[in-house]
Amino acid sequence: MRRLNITPAEMESVCGRMVACRAAEHLGLNINQFYYIAKKLSLKTAFVKPRWSDDEDKRMQTLISSGYTQRNVAKILGRSEESIKSRLSRLRKK
Secondary structure (H helix, E strand, O other): OOOOOOOHHHHHHHOOOOOHHHHHHHHOOOHHHHHHHHHHOOOOOOOOOOOOOHHHHHHHHHHHHOOOOHHHHHHHHOOOHHHHHHHHHHHHHO
């Protein structure tokens, strides 16, 4: 097997922050290589959605009230459009 030139920092930057198949593609690996390196470095590969902070909630509501579309707000906050929709509906129920 050829040597895989992936640094621990590169692996840490994607492990748990995106789905494994996308993380592997991002690093130029196949899925088996990705899991192999993650196991050797004792990194968790499960994708975990980042929690919403109070600042993000306030910023999102400000942007929406300023006339930004949900798609634009998603790009600004670095989240999916669907997460913006669901978070807005939860905040409106409060």
